[in-house]
Amino acid sequence: MTTTAADLSAYAGFALQDAAIPELPHHYRGKVRENYSLPDGRRIIIATDRLSAFDRILCAVPLKGQVLTQIARHWFERTADICPNHVIEYPDPNVLVCKGLTIMPVEVVVRDYLAGTTSTAILTMYKAGRREMYGHRFPDGMKPNQKLPQPIITPTTKAFDAGHDEELTAERILGEGLLTEAQWSRVSDYALKLFARGQAMAAERGLILCDTKYEFGFDEHGEIILADEIHTPDSSRYWMAASYRARFEAGEPPESFDKDFVRRWVVERCDPYNDPIPAIPPEVTLDAARIYISVFEAITGQPFPLPPTDRPVLERIRANLARFF
Template sequence: MDMALLRANAHRVLDDATIPELPNHYRGKVRDNYDLADGSRVIIATDRISAFDRILAAIPFKGEVLTQTARYWFEETVDICPNHVIAYPDPNVVVGKRLTILPVEIVVRGFLAGTTGTSVLTLYRKGERTMYGVTFPDGMRDNERLPEPIITPTSKAFDGGHDEPLTPDEVLAQGLVTPDQWQTLTAYALALFARGQQRAAERGLILVDTKYEFGTDETGRIVLADEIHTPDSSRYWRAATYPARFAAGEKPESFDKDFVRNWVVARCDPYRDPVPPIPDDVIVATAAVYIEAFETITGRSFAIGPDEGRVLDRIRRNLAAFM
């Protein structure tokens, strides 16, 4: 990506996607959602970046990157499980089938990694050895590959709450899903992760971990929702440099939300302290990371389109048929 071109377009940020003409607005951490009368949902990916259960900043073109990356993966995995996609009327927008979201988030991990309070690395460093129903041996190193991918479910925090770690037994004991649903969820998640790791390896990447959100449709069928294998929902490392960096005890090269997470963690405790303003150069550099992620993951070029004014105005024009 031409950094001069990116800086010149850094003002094209979508930090809010409120559209009064659309009904039933729900604002999530990153996406604005509208439920339509025909049973579909308009999902607009903004440029907000969320971590540590808070909004940190707005990154130019991030919403477009997320939508188009998820589109690539939805199309690559449609043979594994059904997904919610109906149409893409705008680069930042997907219209999907409205689902009843299941109250458990499925996180699949292939490595002892992470920076959040619920990551296996954070918990391991605190001395915990049994997490999410899985027992880890002593002596593991940061960012070490696990013997096989594991599922680490968390409670789905609605209305801005905190996700909480769960074991599979707790998922079932709390009645969050039925045993049959849990069996389907885990089978889907592990198959999706395997496909993601395979495709990532073909691009010189390692898919380290990811989260999936599932819901049920009007028939009770389990359907993949939200996003899949994007830089927001997943951690990617560069495969070529991982062995040497791991051997040296260095952090693997990545291009996901860790770029911003690490900047914040180096300056405060994001769960307790105010987060300092993120400088413009970090914002632009983060935008470049997201665009590079899209291009590397998909093998496609990211083109910055003509400046048509406010991003939200363009989206409203493209959604005119839904209003």
């Protein structure tokens, strides 16, 4: 029996909504992660189970934080030979201790298909009639979700303080001094090699890694380090390889992970931008948990390690982080 077929009812009240630990210094609360900065420059990042959408927190999905932390761990460990990353240790399934970095003001997005729905997505721009994007020229007559001749880098500004990403080109990055030519060359090389590794490993699992976002930073020596997360379903677009060709030829969207399960449930019941969000019942969040677990298992090829339920998640995390107090 796969993990996703397991009875998750024991986890109905097991979601980690908040991970504030007063004994840890310099607390910063993100949408879904709690961040702490230690005096020696290390950072502690705790992934909660909060689910953010429509500019608000909708609910907490049991095990979501562990799923995303462990998917990123899977990829960090399998790409460390390509690019140094910020990982120091994982003292708990939801927790990463990492190097403190100066985050690069450029986010590196690698794409291999004409896809996406956001304002910075190349498909959105293409449908609006643009053919020059991110310093690349696209021919007329392309179809949605069509494979590109080769993967390309479409950089954006790093949106700090809840700002919006903006389109960049290599010329603008260098011209505005966001990065030096040597830094941009190194980052581009890292990104394309990481993406190639990700695509090859995803293909072994019957998946297409369509596009992804990388975040890099500089350590105290100026070395470029991979940060944040890598190849998770929150930072990447995955499609099912077996059905891609037939669906593309039929003009249908590719089959993908159903990450919007809770969002659709909410939209069917209210205007999420203007109305109060109705209480989301446990059976909905547990179904969402099963989806996240299925994503972990599809990407890694490993059964998801269900944690014990003998004590609350935050109590377990506090015990595993006690040596940092």
